[in-house]
Amino acid sequence: MLVMRPALPMDVLPRVKLAAIQASSVMLDRDGGVRKACALIEQAAAQGVQIAVFPECFIPGYPIWLDVHRATSPDAIRLYKDLFATSIEVPSQSLSRIGDAARKANMVVVLGICERRTNTTGSLFNSLVFFDNHGQIAGVHRKLVPTLLERLVHCPGYGDVLRVHETDFGRIGGLICGENSNHLAKFHLLTQGQSIHAASWPPFFFTKPMSGVVEFVSRAVAYENKVFVINAAGVLDRESLSRIRTEAAELSSDLVSTSGGSSIISPAGEVLAGPVVGEERILSCLVDLQEVVAQKMIHDFAGHYNRSDVFSFSVRKHIRPLADGAEGSKEDLPAAESGAKDQETS
Numbered sequence: 001m002l003v004m005r006p007a008l009p010m011d012v013l014p015r016v017k018l019a020a021i022q023a024s025s026v027m028l029d030r031d032g033g034v035r036k037a038c039a040l041i042e043q044a045a046a047q048g049v050q051i052a053v054f055p056e057c058f059i060p061g062y063p064i065w066l067d068v069h070r071a072t073s074p075d076a077i078r079l080y081k082d083l084f085a086t087s088i089e090v091p092s093q094s095l096s097r098i099g100d101a102a103r104k105a106n107m108v109v110v111l112g113i114c115e116r117r118t119n120t121t122g123s124l125f126n127s128l129v130f131f132d133n134h135g136q137i138a139g140v141h142r143k144l145v146p147t148l149l150e151r152l153v154h155c156p157g158y159g160d161v162l163r164v165h166e167t168d169f170g171r172i173g174g175l176i177c178g179e180n181s182n183h184l185a186k187f188h189l190l191t192q193g194q195s196i197h198a199a200s201w202p203p204f205f206f207t208k209p210m211s212g213v214v215e216f217v218s219r220a221v222a223y224e225n226k227v228f229v230i231n232a233a234g235v236l237d238r239e240s241l242s243r244i245r246t247e248a249a250e251l252s253s254d255l256v257s258t259s260g261g262s263s264i265i266s267p268a269g270e271v272l273a274g275p276v277v278g279e280e281r282i283l284s285c286l287v288d289l290q291e292v293v294a295q296k297m298i299h300d301f302a303g304h305y306n307r308s309d310v311f312s313f314s315v316r317k318h319i320r321p322l323a324d325g326a327e328g329s330k331e332d333l334p335a336a337e338s339g340a341k342d343q344e345t346s
Helices: 030-046 074-086 093-105 148-152 177-181 183-190 210-225 238-243 290-296
Strands: 015-022 051-053 108-116 124-131 137-142 165-167 170-176 196-201 228-233 260-265 271-277 281-288 313-315 343-345
Touching (some): 015 030, 015 271, 030 051, 030 093, 051 196, 051 228, 074 108, 093 108, 093 124, 108 228, 124 170, 137 165, 137 170, 170 183, 177 183, 177 196, 177 210, 183 210, 196 210, 210 228, 210 260, 210 271, 260 281
Parallel strands (some): 015 051, 015 228, 170 196
Antiparallel strands (some): 108 124, 165 170, 228 260, 313 343
């Protein structure tokens, strides 16, 4: 069930404990991934965590095989079929189990999944599912543009689910990997009063060192938007590589030990915790959301530092891809999003 929560009072913003869950997926095993996610939520709760973010495609795993198997090879086709079979529908029993864990932990949870639509036999989304601390699904973000080889397994998302969600611990939105460099997507979240940003990342990049990219991109997000950024990166393990029938040496001799790069960044762009590489870790940090207010004295690009007489900005929210339902059906959207029209924000 998708619900809306009353707004958090803005006069005194709380101190909140944030966490990046850096962990390896249980590759192409939905039930195993759900069990691991629930266990990690329980462990984070024992540390007093109130908001936790998981890596990109944590369940059932990021399609790392596309970098070692030719896309039309028998292995790649077999693995795609396994990915589709183990992907998650929204809503579903699997997500209800995650929601129950979030409720018991009194925790806001942002979970990266490969999402398939109910009663379909193709077309997956790269998605973030937002659970509030009452265990309800607050919303789902679908990656706007799959990056590089991801386009072989994921289709594009769209504007009407690019939302900031009200929770008991602050207003949180999120983006996936390369989207964190998309200025317009970041600005749209900023216009909705975002104070906490969930940034989900895969286990590795081939183009640049993983942790370096995560740090310089997310420090820019934090400084420009004046938000706390939770970077949750995946890590590789030998079991995942074995599941896709490859050895770490085929990727890189040090890829397992250098995967990850999770961190937590302040609205001033300062690294508060991390980065952590090469191991599983619940990286947590207590923050004061009042720092968002202090930093916005300097720049508020959706407020006093904007020039609405010079710039205009619009988001096309009513158009949805055919892969997400015939004729742009909105029957599965939250009530607040249903019937959304083009919106201009300056």
